[in-house]
Amino acid sequence: VSTAPAVATEPGMGYQHEAFLYRGEAEFLAGTVPFIEAALAADEPVLVAVIKPRLDLIADALGDDAARVSLVDMAELGANPARIIPAWRRFVDQHRADVRPVRGIGEPIWAGRRPTELVECQLHEALLNQAVEEQTRLWLRCPYDADVLDTPVIAEAHRSHPVLADPSQPAGSAEYGGPDHAVSLFGAELPEPATAPETLAFDGAALAAVRALVVRHAADAGLDALRGGELALVMHEIASNSVRHGGGRGSLRVWRDSAGLVCEITDAGHITDPLVGRVMPSLDAAGGRGLWLANQLCDLVQVRSTAGGGTTVRIHSWT
Amino acid sequence: MDSDSDRPAGVAAAPSRFRFSFDGVHMALAGTVDRQAADELAGLLWESRIRNGGVRLNVSQLDFFDCRGLHTVVRWGSERIVAEGGTLSIEGASPLLRRVWTVLAFDQLPGMHMVETA
Numbered sequence: 086v087s088t089a090p091a092v093a094t095e096p097g098m099g100y101q102h103e104a105f106l107y108r109g110e111a112e113f114l115a116g117t118v119p120f121i122e123a124a125l126a127a128d129e130p131v132l133v134a135v136i137k138p139r140l141d142l143i144a145d146a147l148g149d150d151a152a153r154v155s156l157v158d159m160a161e162l163g164a165n166p167a168r169i170i171p172a173w174r175r176f177v178d179q180h181r182a183d184v185r186p187v188r189g190i191g192e193p194i195w196a197g198r199r200p201t202e203l204v205e206c207q208l209h210e211a212l213l214n215q216a217v218e219e220q221t222r223l224w225l226r227c228p229y230d231a232d233v234l235d236t237p238v239i240a241e242a243h244r245s246h247p248v249l250a251d252p253s254q255p256a257g258s259a260e261y262g263g264p265d266h267a268v269s270l271f272g273a274e275l276p277e278p279a280t281a282p283e284t285l286a287f288d289g290a291a292l293a294a295v296r297a298l299v300v301r302h303a304a305d306a307g308l309d310a311l312r313g314g315e316l317a318l319v320m321h322e323i324a325s326n327s328v329r330h331g332g333g334r335g336s337l338r339v340w341r342d343s344a345g346l347v348c349e350i351t352d353a354g355h356i357t358d359p360l361v362g363r364v365m366p367s368l369d370a371a372g373g374r375g376l377w378l379a380n381q382l383c384d385l386v387q388v389r390s391t392a393g394g395g396t397t398v399r400i401h402s403w404t
Numbered sequence: 405m406d407s408d409s410d411r412p413a414g415v416a417a418a419p420s421r422f423r424f425s426f427d428g429v430h431m432a433l434a435g436t437v438d439r440q441a442a443d444e445l446a447g448l449l450w451e452s453r454i455r456n457g458g459v460r461l462n463v464s465q466l467d468f469f470d471c472r473g474l475h476t477v478v479r480w481g482s483e484r485i486v487a488e489g490g491t492l493s494i495e496g497a498s499p500l501l502r503r504v505w506t507v508l509a510f511d512q513l514p515g516m517h518m519v520e521t522a
Binding site for chain 2 (some may be wrong): 289292293296300314315318321322325328363366368369371372374376377378380382
């Protein structure tokens with residue numbers, strides 16, 4: 086398999102994940118609307134997930150054809166970027182993209198995302214290369230606003246997309262990192278908290294103490310009873326994972342930052358599949374629901390794991 | 405109105421203490437069902453005798469129910485009740501339990517329902 090970049094072209098019989106770097110509304114529309122119209126002309130299903138202002142731009146430009154496209158507000162769908170891959174999987178399953186071509190536009194990164202969200206969006210983009218089967222006929226274009234996004238964000242888009250569509254740089258870039266890049270992002274260390282966290286070492290007999298500590302901090306941070314209960318359940322499930330798979334014990338840390346409440350569990354286990362928590366557990370599976378539940382219930386979930394360094398799961402609740 | 409809505413759902417009265425009763429039709433589960441309790445609960449469920457196919461499970465006195473405990477009930481309900489043509493109605497679920505039920509797609513299982521009145 087070649088990791089050499091290609092200029093955006095019609096994909097062959099398989100999955101194509103491309104970054105589309107644009108400057109200004111006109112370029113944004115030029116790189117999206119004809120792409121959508123070509124799909125509609127061929128009767129291909131299209132899902133567009135971008136933030137509201139740009140969703141409206143596309144809808145206006147499409148006119149009556151807008152009714153034939155699934156238009157989704159990415160600020161809602163991708164608030165926690167770990168919910169985006171399940172949405173693409175649902176889309177390709179629903180429309181049988183194993184046998185017919187489908188197209189998507191997904192813009193997970195926009196100016197104004199919190200720094201922690203941005204980091205998770207970048208992991209999401211890198212994971213998207215493995216999240217869809219190579220032979221799936223999904224042509225997925227990811228717009229990046231090159232006018233307002235910082236240079237390192239654009240550089241990262243080059244690393245996480247095998248194909249580039251950049252009107253001002255049609256030769257593309259040679260930076261694509263392949264699957265190894267996703268693994269390295271999944272193994273990266275998270276920044277240490279700026280304030281001293283409250284810490285609790287736990288084992289299988291202390292899960293009630295984990296829940297009680299989380300509930301207390303959730304109430305102090307002003308989360309309502311439902312959010313506090315959700316957070317306590319999620320941290321309980323992650324702590325249970327530490328007991329079952331992470332060496333029988335782990336450590337809980339809780340602290341506040343400028344964006345809200347942070348709860349983190351570390352243990353000695355190693356998660357080998359970086360797509361953990363992004364695949365819906367089957368109804369009859371005995372376990373494996375903790376990180377899926379976390380991603381569905383919580384504002385932002387950061388999972389990091391390496392063979393020697395153990396596993397960290399950090400949950401952010403915005404306040 | 406759900407009377408449980410302002411109770412912090414993660415607080416356990418005592419760790420791994422749960423209460424279980426079943427008369428063949430009406431089942432009640434109360435207290436804390438977590439990791440340790442799930443196996444014990446599984447034993448009670450699989451040994452129980454079902455009188456008719458419409459089992460009603462009341463969970464309004466449940467303080468905490470984790471995914472393992474919930475899956476234990478779902479699996480038993482699927483294999484023991486729904487597979488035999490019956491139904492399992494879950495009454496008095498907290499807003500949190502309803503949310504988890506949906507997120508884990510248990511609402512797509514045939515024959516098992518969350519019902520409004522306890």
